Amino acid sequence: MAEYKGGLMETDFNRSQPPGGARLGKSLSGGQVTRSESATNISNNLTSRSSDSSTEPVTSLNEYAGEVDPRKHLNLEAPTKIDIRHLNFYYGSKQALTDVSLAIRERQVTALIGPSGCGKTTFLRTLNRMNDLIPGTRTEGEAIFEGENIYDKSVDVVLLRQRIGMVFQRANPFPKSIFENIAYGLRVQGKSQRQIKEMVEESLRRAAIWDEVKDRLNTSALGLSGGQQQRICIARALAVKPEVLLMDEPCSALDPIATLKIEELITELSQDYTIVIVTHNMQQAARVSQYTGFFLSHETVKGQLIEYGPTVDIFERPKKKETEDYISGRFG
Numbered sequence: 001m002a003e004y005k006g007g008l009m010e011t012d013f014n015r016s017q018p019p020g021g022a023r024l025g026k027s028l029s030g031g032q033v034t035r036s037e038s039a040t041n042i043s044n045n046l047t048s049r050s051s052d053s054s055t056e057p058v059t060s061l062n063e064y065a066g067e068v069d070p071r072k073h074l075n076l077e078a079p080t081k082i083d084i085r086h087l088n089f090y091y092g093s094k095q096a097l098t099d100v101s102l103a104i105r106e107r108q109v110t111a112l113i114g115p116s117g118c119g120k121t122t123f124l125r126t127l128n129r130m131n132d133l134i135p136g137t138r139t140e141g142e143a144i145f146e147g148e149n150i151y152d153k154s155v156d157v158v159l160l161r162q163r164i165g166m167v168f169q170r171a172n173p174f175p176k177s178i179f180e181n182i183a184y185g186l187r188v189q190g191k192s193q194r195q196i197k198e199m200v201e202e203s204l205r206r207a208a209i210w211d212e213v214k215d216r217l218n219t220s221a222l223g224l225s226g227g228q229q230q231r232i233c234i235a236r237a238l239a240v241k242p243e244v245l246l247m248d249e250p251c252s253a254l255d256p257i258a259t260l261k262i263e264e265l266i267t268e269l270s271q272d273y274t275i276v277i278v279t280h281n282m283q284q285a286a287r288v289s290q291y292t293g294f295f296l297s298h299e300t301v302k303g304q305l306i307e308y309g310p311t312v313d314i315f316e317r318p319k320k321k322e323t324e325d326y327i328s329g330r331f332g
């Protein structure tokens, strides 16, 4: 696993800002650090960029990702895990997502980016029907997961949420012991005491927190640091053997060191799980994801997926002007 060094941390929490120009050359290794001038010359036409291969890259992915090689795990052949087609979502009469279609790739990390309020969280929560818990909401369209439409009335929502687990913005461990936090879902599943013990350890190991907590399993999870609590929550989600993990800004409340630990964990877990992560942090998207979806809300059209594709294309060869403006930090 690559180590994170140098100037990266300084920029780690800049909301939607690209790394600053002058500092870049000094702080990051590699030759691809100069920002393309072409970004200032693009026309206002929405689709003006469309795949003109002679155009210089808008930004360099490495400029955002630092010493991590974001292309390393990209699998262009990865099969579709969840196929979302023409999704519309409403809070009462208020539309929050408009005609969203995208194919989430198996065992890849998909990052969802876009300005605050553009519908990222709403979209993420449609994938395991967490929005069902909010009265007056309505979903149209489909999301095909292993041949079944997630939005079908006949879907067993409890089972769905085991298969598509979720980690929230703020770590939310139960006010119980570390052991009980992980054991809870397993007890509900009717596992034996011995199975539970084994699976608690396995889950804590997978979430890269075992060594830190193995001698204090019976103490309260609330006594742990924020970063540790978030890994406990990841372990809790892993314990019930999900296939997909949804993460809504899982590092937004964490310091840079804890953030890097979670990012390394995400990369590790993506070998076995399909991961969808909402992040406001472009550096994070560049470091952890292989695919990126960019959402935007207009005055009239809410929650549109403007562009979706391999992260490297979104950062270096965006097809839409809005994506380019966002990636190059012109709004956020």
Ligand SMILES: Nc1ncnc2c1ncn2[C@@H]1O[C@H](COP(=O)(O)OP(=O)(O)O)[C@@H](O)[C@H]1O
Binding pocket: 091, 096, 114, 115, 116, 117, 118, 119, 120, 121, 122, 123, 134
């Ligand atoms: N529970 C809710 N009831 C009504 N509107 C909501 C609710 N949650 C979010 N919204 C609205 O939906 C839009 C998208 O919000 P959200 O998905 O949270 O965006 P993001 O995660 O990109 O910041 C916003 O206009 C927000 O105000």
Ligand SMILES: [Mg+2]
Binding pocket: 120, 121, 122, 278
């Ligand atoms: Mg959100």
